[in-house]
Amino acid sequence: MNIDTAEALRLDEHSQVSFSQLLVLSGLSDPDLRELVDHGALTPINPSASSWMFTSYCVVVARKAYRLSRDFELDAHAVSILLGFVEKIEALESELHALRAGALAHGTATAKDPVSR
Amino acid sequence: MKYKDYYKILGVARDASADDIKKSYRKLARKYHPDVSKEKNAEENFKEVSEAYETLRDAEKRAAYDQLGSHAAGQEFRPPPDWSQHFGSGSPFDQMGQNAFDDIDLADLLAGLTGGRARGRAGGRAGGREGPIPGPDYEAMVRITLEQAFHGTEIELDLSVPEYDDRGIAHRVPHRIKVRIPKGVTDGQKLRVPGKGGKGTQGGRAGDLYLDIQVQSHPLFRTSGQDLYVDLPLAPWEAVLGTSVELPTPAGAVALKVPAGTRAGQQLRLAGRGLSRPGEKSGDLFAIVAIVVPTVVNERERELFRQLSESSNFDPRAHFKLGAAA
Numbered sequence: 243m244n245i246d247t248a249e250a251l252r253l254d255e256h257s258q259v260s261f262s263q264l265l266v267l268s269g270l271s272d273p274d275l276r277e278l279v280d281h282g283a284l285t286p287i288n289p290s291a292s293s294w295m296f297t298s299y300c301v302v303v304a305r306k307a308y309r310l311s312r313d314f315e316l317d318a319h320a321v322s323i324l325l326g327f328v329e330k331i332e333a334l335e336s337e338l339h340a341l342r343a344g345a346l347a348h349g350t351a352t353a354k355d356p357v358s359r
Numbered sequence: 360m361k362y363k364d365y366y367k368i369l370g371v372a373r374d375a376s377a378d379d380i381k382k383s384y385r386k387l388a389r390k391y392h393p394d395v396s397k398e399k400n401a402e403e404n405f406k407e408v409s410e411a412y413e414t415l416r417d418a419e420k421r422a423a424y425d426q427l428g429s430h431a432a433g434q435e436f437r438p439p440p441d442w443s444q445h446f447g448s449g450s451p452f453d454q455m456g457q458n459a460f461d462d463i464d465l466a467d468l469l470a471g472l473t474g475g476r477a478r479g480r481a482g483g484r485a486g487g488r489e490g491p492i493p494g495p496d497y498e499a500m501v502r503i504t505l506e507q508a509f510h511g512t513e514i515e516l517d518l519s520v521p522e523y524d525d526r527g528i529a530h531r532v533p534h535r536i537k538v539r540i541p542k543g544v545t546d547g548q549k550l551r552v553p554g555k556g557g558k559g560t561q562g563g564r565a566g567d568l569y570l571d572i573q574v575q576s577h578p579l580f581r582t583s584g585q586d587l588y589v590d591l592p593l594a595p596w597e598a599v600l601g602t603s604v605e606l607p608t609p610a611g612a613v614a615l616k617v618p619a620g621t622r623a624g625q626q627l628r629l630a631g632r633g634l635s636r637p638g639e640k641s642g643d644l645f646a647i648v649a650i651v652v653p654t655v656v657n658e659r660e661r662e663l664f665r666q667l668s669e670s671s672n673f674d675p676r677a678h679f680k681l682g683a684a685a
Contacts, residue, residue: 247513247537250550250570256639266493267551267567302549305569306394313388313409328394340583344626344647 257298258287264296268304270311274318278307281322360437362430363465365411373425377416384412402500410466420469422446438468446472467521467529494557494566495521501570503540505577505587509609509634511542516568520557527560536568543636545584546574579607585634585642591627592651593617608632608644615646623650 251257259267264284265275278284279294284303286294306328307321316324366373369383391398391405398404414420423446430436499516516536521529538552549571556566574582581588591606601619605612608629615627626645633642656664 245515245535245537247539248552248555248568250538250540250552252541252544252636253549253551256636266564298551301551310392310394313392313405314385324395336584340586343581343583343586343588344645 251298253298253301255297255299258295259298259301261286261294261296264300264304267301269308270304274307274311275304277318278304278322278325281319283307283318283322283325360435360463360465360468362427362432362434362436363407363411364429364432365415365424367432368407368411369415371415373429377418380412380415384408384416388412413466414469420472423472424469462530463528464521464531467531471528490561491563492560493563494559496556496566496569498569498571500573501540502573502575503544504575505580505582506609507540508544508546508572508574508582509542511544512540514538514540523558523560538568538570540570540572541636543585543634543639543641544572544574545634546572546582548572580609582634585636587633587642587644589644589646590649591615591617591646592649593621595650595652598622598648598650606646617648621648623648 261275264270265272268275270278275284279286279289284296284300284307286296288295303325307318307325310316310324311318311321314320314324366375369375369380369387371379371383375383387408388405390396391401391408393402393405396405414424423442426442426446427436427438497518497520499518501514501516503512503514514537516538518534518536519531520534522532523529536552536555538555540550544550549569552568552570554565555568559565579589587609589607591604593602593604597604597617598621599619601621602617604615604617606615606629610632613629613632615629617627621627625648627648629644629646631641632644635641653660
């Protein structure tokens, strides 16, 4: 069977989505998404622009907000607070992971350019 | 159709009150919700809990579920003969033959009682909606090797997804999707595959497929974001005199010059040898030095070490004396 190959797109800081795209992709309602922006859970690239654009990483955050709101029956304010804590935990986990990855290290980095073979 | 014991999943009695069901759901949601839980198999457990709550929180669905009888979890069963007339009246299951239930998932059956489609956008509830209904999004966890993350790869996913017949009844069907994963993805990264979720209905757009990337642990390399770490064992004389070693990298071995006087724990940075993405700054590869001593030495080696010990003024514990004098 011949199956077409689909491209997977990164959701990161290097691509953008519009406000309306973010609504569609996250499942959030317009007022809830605006409230999340008001509470600082999501930040448009240029908050003073007439039409907001977001990094595509905001899709990950907005979908998380939608899930938390739906599954815990929380309002946008509570979701914003929860997202803040989740974000802090993720940052600490990432730092811990980085420390573990370099667990043996306690010297300063010095480098010589390697020669490719 | 396989039976699921929703009461057992929520840890409540069959005659539990709506309040008790809600309380138990909240407790389990806190424990297993994939966005806040670190439990093993959290996502799988939460799906079960969520599915059970979705049915038991709704009086109509709960009554319909109760009338299916009590069976062992995972046991194949069919609804009683008069079930669809009684509970499916006006639903897609009205007057359905007994054999027609065989490839239907219990959750889809119960969701269908309230208007056909079980789940809408982002897994949400869309039952009974008028107008275009977007297809559901699918989510899948993808485990790839570090080499696949480094070079990019193509994967095939086999999903079991609901497909809706003309009456709006969901049937589970296998669905294979081939996806190109771009190079440089990192552990925990989320990817979106547009239009590869479920089909929309009434003119609605197709859903998307979301991939949660997990990079498998590697026997040599550890990852942190786009940076890679590898242990570099050196013999004491290599660390003292300096040397050139062949260092493995995901792109192939490179010759690394180790400077004289290299200490244990020191990190040698190989700029741009980590995970790279087109148009972005690449990660680095760090070689972390470990000084390894031979545990078995021959007479000649023992003699050379003895000579070194006698002629060297090196005191690795000099700072102890400084500390004691302070």
